Amino acid sequence: MLTFILKRLGLAVLVAFTVSFISFSLLFLAGDPAAALAGETASGEDIETLRRLYGFDRPMLVQYGDWLFSALRGDFGESYYFRLPVASLIAERLSVTMILGACGISFALLTAVPLGVAAAIRPNSIIDRVALFLSVAGQAMPSFWFGLILIVVFAIKLGWLPPSGASSAQHFIMPTIVLGYYAMPAIMRLTRAGMLDVLSSDYIRTARAKGAPEGRILFRHALRNAIIPVVSLAAVQMGFMLGGSIVVESIFALHGAGYLAWESIARNDLPTVQALILVFSMFYIVFTFLADVLNAWLDPRMRSS
Amino acid sequence: MEKPLLSVRNLTIDIPVGGGTLHAVRGIDFDLNRGETLCIVGESGSGKSLTSLAVMGLLSKTIRRTADRMDFDGTDLTRATPRTMRALRGARMAMIFQEPMTSLNPAYTIGDQLTEALLLHKPVGREAARARAIELLEKVGITAAESRLSQYPHQLSGGLRQRVMIAMALMCEPELIIADEPTTALDVTIQAQILRLLYDLGREMNMAMILITHDLGVVARVADKVAVMYAGELVETGPAAEVFNMPSHPYTRGLLRCIPLPGKTERGSKLGTIPGIVPSLVGDVQGCAFRTRCSYAEAACHGDIPRQGSGGHAFRCIHEDGNRHFEEAIA
Ligand SMILES: Nc1ncnc2c1ncn2[C@@H]1O[C@H](COP(=O)(O)OP(=O)(O)OP(=O)(O)O)[C@@H](O)[C@H]1O
Numbered sequence: 001m002l003t004f005i006l007k008r009l010g011l012a013v014l015v016a017f018t019v020s021f022i023s024f025s026l027l028f029l030a031g032d033p034a035a036a037l038a039g040e041t042a043s044g045e046d047i048e049t050l051r052r053l054y055g056f057d058r059p060m061l062v063q064y065g066d067w068l069f070s071a072l073r074g075d076f077g078e079s080y081y082f083r084l085p086v087a088s089l090i091a092e093r094l095s096v097t098m099i100l101g102a103c104g105i106s107f108a109l110l111t112a113v114p115l116g117v118a119a120a121i122r123p124n125s126i127i128d129r130v131a132l133f134l135s136v137a138g139q140a141m142p143s144f145w146f147g148l149i150l151i152v153v154f155a156i157k158l159g160w161l162p163p164s165g166a167s168s169a170q171h172f173i174m175p176t177i178v179l180g181y182y183a184m185p186a187i188m189r190l191t192r193a194g195m196l197d198v199l200s201s202d203y204i205r206t207a208r209a210k211g212a213p214e215g216r217i218l219f220r221h222a223l224r225n226a227i228i229p230v231v232s233l234a235a236v237q238m239g240f241m242l243g244g245s246i247v248v249e250s251i252f253a254l255h256g257a258g259y260l261a262w263e264s265i266a267r268n269d270l271p272t273v274q275a276l277i278l279v280f281s282m283f284y285i286v287f288t289f290l291a292d293v294l295n296a297w298l299d300p301r302m303r304s305s
Numbered sequence: 306m307e308k309p310l311l312s313v314r315n316l317t318i319d320i321p322v323g324g325g326t327l328h329a330v331r332g333i334d335f336d337l338n339r340g341e342t343l344c345i346v347g348e349s350g351s352g353k354s355l356t357s358l359a360v361m362g363l364l365s366k367t368i369r370r371t372a373d374r375m376d377f378d379g380t381d382l383t384r385a386t387p388r389t390m391r392a393l394r395g396a397r398m399a400m401i402f403q404e405p406m407t408s409l410n411p412a413y414t415i416g417d418q419l420t421e422a423l424l425l426h427k428p429v430g431r432e433a434a435r436a437r438a439i440e441l442l443e444k445v446g447i448t449a450a451e452s453r454l455s456q457y458p459h460q461l462s463g464g465l466r467q468r469v470m471i472a473m474a475l476m477c478e479p480e481l482i483i484a485d486e487p488t489t490a491l492d493v494t495i496q497a498q499i500l501r502l503l504y505d506l507g508r509e510m511n512m513a514m515i516l517i518t519h520d521l522g523v524v525a526r527v528a529d530k531v532a533v534m535y536a537g538e539l540v541e542t543g544p545a546a547e548v549f550n551m552p553s554h555p556y557t558r559g560l561l562r563c564i565p566l567p568g569k570t571e572r573g574s575k576l577g578t579i580p581g582i583v584p585s586l587v588g589d590v591q592g593c594a595f596r597t598r599c600s601y602a603e604a605a606c607h608g609d610i611p612r613q614g615s616g617g618h619a620f621r622c623i624h625e626d627g628n629r630h631f632e633e634a635i636a
Pocket residue numbers: 320322327329347348349350351352353354355356365
C-alpha cells in the first residue's frame with residue numbers, strides 16, 4: 001500500500017510539473033505578452049521597454065524556471081488589471097469557490113449514492129423511476145435555467161433565500177443545489193449500475209449463503225465494490241466544480257475563482273489566468289491522487305498495479 | 306427408521322421468462338439422512354443448481370418456488386421467514402459453489418471472509434474465530450495457513466480459492482453441505498484431490514452432503530444415494546448400488562452405458578452422451594420430457610407417467626421393470 005501511494009505521489013508530481021509548464025507556455029501561445037501588457041495604443045518602443053522590464057526577452061526556459069520558483073513560494077506575479085498580487089487575489093476568491101465546490105459535491109454524493117443504491121435494490125420500482133426521472137431532468141436542464149427558476153421561486157416569490165451574494169450560509173443553499181444537481185445524474189447512474197452488477201455477482205450469493213443479514217450484504221459486501229468507479233468520477237467532478245462553476249457563480253453573483261477566471265480571460269489578464277489554470281489543474285491532480293489512494297484502500301487488487 | 310435431515314416433496318420451480326413460464330424444476334422428491342451423501346447427476350440445464358439453491362433459499366426473487374414439503378430437521382423451509390433462513394444458512398446448511406474464481410469478495414481478506422459466518426452465528430470472539438479459520442485451512446491442505454488469512458482472493462489460485470470456499474463452508478460445522486460441481490472450474494489434476502478432501506471432511510464431521518457432479522466415477526465411489534435429473538424432473542432415484550446395478554430409466558441407462566459398475570468405473574469418466582434435443586420447458590409440459598430422445602417411446606409417453614419402483618429405488622417411466630426390458634434391448 002505504501003509503495004502504491006509513493007508511486008502515485010511521484011506520478012502526481014510529474015503531472016503537476018508538466019501541467020505547470022503547459023500553463024506557463026499559454027502566456028506565449030496567447031500572443032506577445034509584452035504587447036498585451038502595453039495595450040493597443042502603446043508604441044513599439046514602449047513594448048520593448050516592457051519586454052525588458054518584465055524579462056520577456058529572456059529564453060523561455062529561464063523564464064519558466066523563474067516563474068515556477070516564484071509560484072512554489074506562492075508568488076504568481078501581479079495582475080495586469082488589478083495591479084495586485086495574483087496570489088492574494090486568488091486566495092480571496094478561492095475560499096468562496098472551495099466552499100461551493102465542497103457543498104456541491106457533498107450534495108451530489110448524498111443524494112446520488114442513496115438514490116442509486118435504492119434504485120438498484122428494486123429495479124423498476126417507484127423509487128427507481130423517480131431516480132431515473134430526476135437524473136434525466138438533471139441532465140436536460142441547463143444550470144443557468146435551473147438557477148434562475150430557483151431564484152424566481154425561492155428568492156423572489158417566496159422570499160425564503162437571498163438571491164445573490166456570498167455573505168452567509170443561506171447564500172450558498174441555492175448555488176449548492178444547482179451545482180450538486182448538475183453532478184448528481186452521472187453519479188447516480190454509475191452507483192445504480194455498479195450496485196446492480198455487484199448484487200448479481202457470485203460473491204454476494206456467497207455472502208447470502210453464509211446467512212449474512214441484508215444490510216450487511218448491501219453495504220459491507222456490495223457497496224464497497226460498487227462505489228469504486230464512483231470515487232474516480234466524483235474526483236473528476238470535484239475538480240470540475242472548483243474550476244468550472246463559472247455559470248453558477250455568475251447567476252448567484254458569488255465572486256469565486258471561476259468567475260475571476262472568466263473575467264480575467266476577457267481582460268487579457270495573463271498572470272491571473274495562468275495562475276488560475278495552475279491552481280485548477282493542481283486541484284484535479286490532488287483529487288485524482290486522493291481518489292486513487294481511496295480506491296486502493298477499497299480494492300486491494302489496485303494496490304498491486 | 307431414522308427421520309431424514311432433509312425431506313423434499315414435490316419441489317417445483319417456475320421462472321417467468323419472455324414467452325411465458327419456464328417450468329425449470331417439476332415435482333422433485335428426495336430424502337437425505339444425517340451423514341449421508343446424495344449425488345445429483347444430469348446434463349447441463351437439468352435443474353441441479355436450481356434445486357440446491359431452492360433448498361438454501363437462495364433463488365432470486367423473480368423465481369417462484371413451491372413445494373408440498375421441504376423439511377430441514379423439523380423446520381418447514383417452505384414457510385420459513387427470511388430471518389429463520391438466515392439463521393440456518395451458513396450455520397446449519399452451507400453451500401460450495403461452482404465458480405471459485407468469483408465466489409470470494411475481492412475487497413476483503415481471506416481471514417475476514419472465513420470468519421464471517423462463525424462470527425455471525427456463534428458467540429465466539431475474533432481470536433477464537435481466527436484460530437478456527439487456521440485450523441480449517443490446514444485441514445483443507447493449505448500451507449502457511451496463518452499468513453493466508455491476511456491475503457486477498459486475487460492472490461490465490463483457483464484451486465486454493467476452492468479450498469478456502471470449502472473451509473468457509475465448514476466453519477460452523479453445518480449438518481448439511483451442498484456442493485454444486487465444486488471442481489468443474491478447476492484443473493483436472495486437482496479435481497479428484499479436492500473432491501476426496503471434501504468427502505473425507507464430510508465423513509469426519511458426519512455431515513449430510515448433496516454433491517452435484519458430472520463425474521460418474523466420483524458418484525460411484527462416494528454416493529449413498531443417487532438422483533438422476535432430466536429436464537427438470539427427477540427421473541430416477543435410489544441407493545447408489547441399486548441405481549448403478551439396476552438402472553431402470555432409459556435416461557439413466559444412457560448415462561451409465563459406458564460406466565458399468567461401482568468400483569470398476571474409471572476416474573473422471575464423463576456422462577454418456579445421448580443424441581437428440583431437450584424439449585422446451587416453457588409453457589405446458591406434458592408427458593415424459595425424455596420421449597424426444599428415448600428409443601422406447603410410445604404413444605403412452607405423451608400422457609401421465611407413473612412413478613414406479615420399490616423401497617427407496619424409484620423411477621418415472623411407462624415401462625414396468627425397465628431394467629430387464631432394456632437389458633435385453635441393449636445386449
Ligand atoms: N435466473 C434464471 N432465469 C432464467 N432461466 C434460468 C435461470 N436460472 C436457471 N435458468 C434455467 O433453468 C434451467 C436449469 O438451470 P440449472 O442452473 O439448475 O441447471 P444445472 O442442472 O445446474 O446445469 P449445469 O450443469 O450447467 O450447472 C436451465 O435451462 C437454465 O437456463
